[in-house]
Amino acid sequence: MITVDVTTAYLDSTLNEQEVYLRIPDGMEFDWSKFVLQLRKSIYGLKISGKYWLVTLKKVLEKMSYQQSSLEQCLFYKKTNDSISILIIYVDDFCLVSNSLTIIEEMIQELES
Numbered sequence: 001m002i003t004v005d006v007t008t009a010y011l012d013s014t015l016n017e018q019e020v021y022l023r024i025p026d027g028m029e030f031d032w033s034k035f036v037l038q039l040r041k042s043i044y045g046l047k048i049s050g051k052y053w054l055v056t057l058k059k060v061l062e063k064m065s066y067q068q069s070s071l072e073q074c075l076f077y078k079k080t081n082d083s084i085s086i087l088i089i090y091v092d093d094f095c096l097v098s099n100s101l102t103i104i105e106e107m108i109q110e111l112e113s
Contacts, residue, residue, distance in 0.1 A: 001095060001096065001097045002095075002096045002104055002108070003093060003094065003095050003096075004093065004094040004096065004108065004111075005092065005093050006092045006093070006094065007092075011041060011042065011043065011044075013041065013042040013049065013052035013053045013055065013056040014040065014041060014042070014052065014056070015039055015040060015041065015042055015048075015052060016052075018048065019038060020038070020039045020046065020048075021036045021037065021038055021039070022036060022037045022038075022039055023036055023037075024036070024037065050091070053092070054073070054074070054089070057089065058076075060111070061076050061087065064078070064107075064110055065078055066078045066085075066087065074088060074089040074090065075087070075088050075089075076088075076089075083098060083099055083100045083103055084098065084099060085097070085098035085100075085103050085104070085107060086098070087107065094111075096108070
């Protein structure tokens with residue numbers, strides 16, 4: 001079993017379904033008080049960031065032939081003839097479990113790419 005922390009997890013997700021606007025923070029050199037920013041990518045602190053992170057990650061895992069559990073949406077698994085690998089997601093961390101260390105190493109390499 002190996003745990004992995006994804007440091008920029010929420011920053012990799014695209015906000016597809018909703019328009020989210022952000023006020024410019026105080027302290028900017030230009031007077032931005034009349035402007036807002038429309039976010040195209042998710043950021044930490046948004047209530048919907050976790051949802052979009054899971055949607056993005058699910059697409060990646062499905063390309064890697066992982067299936068999502070019907071009972072727990074944060075659990076993905078992949079079975080082959082001689083092995084099984086399980087990936088559990090908790091916020092922006094993974095727990096990787098397999099009966100083969102080689103498969104875990106391959107999982108990490110694929111997720112990093």
